[in-house]
Amino acid sequence: MMERKEGDLVAFKKQSKNGTEFFSGTARLNGKEYWINIFNNKDKNGNIYLSGNLKEKQERPAEKKDDLPF
Numbered sequence: 025m026m027e028r029k030e031g032d033l034v035a036f037k038k039q040s041k042n043g044t045e046f047f048s049g050t051a052r053l054n055g056k057e058y059w060i061n062i063f064n065n066k067d068k069n070g071n072i073y074l075s076g077n078l079k080e081k082q083e084r085p086a087e088k089k090d091d092l093p094f
Contacts, residue, residue: 028052057081
């Protein structure tokens with residue numbers, strides 16, 4: 025995967041199990057990598073807006089071959 029420059033983000037269209045579409049990807053801010061999710065929403069007046077969240081990527085502990093489920 026190509027390393028992101030500071031302030032860059034990328035998100036791809038996804039679909040949840042219940043059929044809701046959203047965008048999911050990664051961002052780089054202050055030298056850290058984050059997971060991002062972006063959702064389409066409507067307010068009570070029917071105006072469309074975007075909302076989202078960021079979650080810092082955490083290093084995964086190294087997995088042993090014996091720990092894999094398959």
